[in-house]
Amino acid sequence: MSTPITVPVVLGARSYEILIGPGLLPEAGARIAALAPQARLAIVTDENVAALHLATLTASLDKAGLAHQTIVVKPGEASKSYATFAEVCDGLLATRVERGDFVIAFGGGVIGDLAGFAAAVIRRGMRFIQIPTSLLAQVDSSVGGKTGINSRHGKNLVGAFHQPSLVLADTSVLDTLSKREFRAGYAEVAKYGLINDAPFFLWLERNWRDVMAGGKAREEAIAVSCRSKAGIVARDETETGERALLNLGHTFGHALEALTGYNSKRLVHGEGVSIGMVLAHEFSARLGLCSQEMPSRVAGHLAEAGLPTRIDQVPGGVGTAAELMNAITQDKKVKRGKLTFILTRGLGESFIANDVDPAAVTGFLEEKLADAQKVGA
Structure with missing residues (x-):
């Protein structure tokens, strides 16, 4: 063997x-x-x-x-x-x-x-x-x-x-796999660098084409991702703490999936995660947690790899801010009605933010939806 x-x-x-x-x-x-x-x-x-x-x-x-x-x-x-x-x-x-x-x-x-x-x-x-x-x-x-x-x-x-x-x-x-499905999976690979492994994200910025092409670079990217997840799971199997970091981008991404009716012709999971990770970085920058340049860097890499990074790239739209917020409040990380998001202070510096102000999230989404309408106009 x-x-x-x-x-x-x-x-x-x-x-x-x-x-x-x-x-x-x-x-x-x-x-x-x-x-x-x-x-x-x-x-x-x-x-x-x-x-x-x-x-x-x-x-x-x-x-x-x-x-x-x-x-x-x-x-x-x-x-x-x-x-x-x-x-x-x-x-x-x-x-x-x-x-x-x-x-x-x-x-x-x-x-x-x-x-x-x-x-x-x-x-x-x-x-x-x-x-x-x-x-x-x-x-x-x-x-x-x-x-x-x-x-x-x-x-x-x-x-x-x-x-x-x-x-x-x-x-x-x-x-x-189709190119679309492979790229969707790549969003989850990039996620591990953005959570807590800046050197891995830097490596992906240099080697993502080789990962797409296959061979040793692809195997290495999969292995690094699995080692990262295995370590977190071993420390927090049932997501009472650190494991929530693996949901970077997923709170926004799951809401986008829900508002598209889980229609894979419009949005597949990895694409939702890609847009969600950019939104998480943009929201972090809006709160003054990370630099204003950080979201552009994340979006630039994901877009270069062929992934969507903006709400206006979802065919058919994603509803209103109120509808997205309704989906977000059903997220499994909500505790006694308080919103929990995975936010970031910088490259590979994600953290669990408890008790996030719903009004701040709503205002942010209204702004992003307004920007999407301008692009589509």
Whole structure:
């Protein structure tokens, strides 16, 4: 077998490894068999991933002598719904997998969240394995045990913390992503530099083209991102403190997603995060927390990488400031009605800001929406 980059997630008895590198998908069967030789497997995937990669995965499972069945759902954020969750749960029960068996989440962030949540509740908790097929999933959503679905009240509001037993991040499969999906995942890579690793952001400013092209730079960017997240998760598994930093840009981004109806034709998650991170830096500058030049630097890098950075770049608009604020107040970081944002004092100097004045956020959003109308006029 190949020798991938290995990133440990240290959580005591629930510790596991993230394996990163090319060619891991054809080896999945052997690696899973080494973990649990007699386990039966239920694969949850979507139609797009199934068409591209399912045959490779099942061939590796067959070669390792592992019994498996597959549940295929529609692609896209709309599948993180109560209806599809029920479909997946019933499908898993129909396979008769037991608590000692494995659910395999085989896809991007939507599948990882959906299948992981189903694994968390089926038979009061089953083991599961993440095989992420998008850049966003490989650097973020497949790591750390956050699982869940969306509600009409907001994104990821129904879910559970449920850690995987193994993460297999085959970098080869990223070559089949569309440019848009890959760029969307890159927003989460840049996030790790902006949170607390200025040298990594400086490295990305110099090497982002190589990351896009693939090879060692891409593997290194994924590994640095995973190490950063693994460290934070090990220190704060259930987001009672430091882990909230991983939501840089997400409070604004989730609100934008909600106001676009989770329509991926208009906005995908990483694009929302990109715009959200710029907004977080702009809001920080407005409050005098960071330099006035900092938001332009962040926006310039993300735009150079092909990501949207402004509200006016969202097709069809995003509603009013009041509607955005309504979505923001449903954010999971709200505590007893007080707003919590991830703000910044400079490059790689993000921090958790509790009790942010709602009037200040509303005024800021009104200003940004007015600017967007001027651009669109």
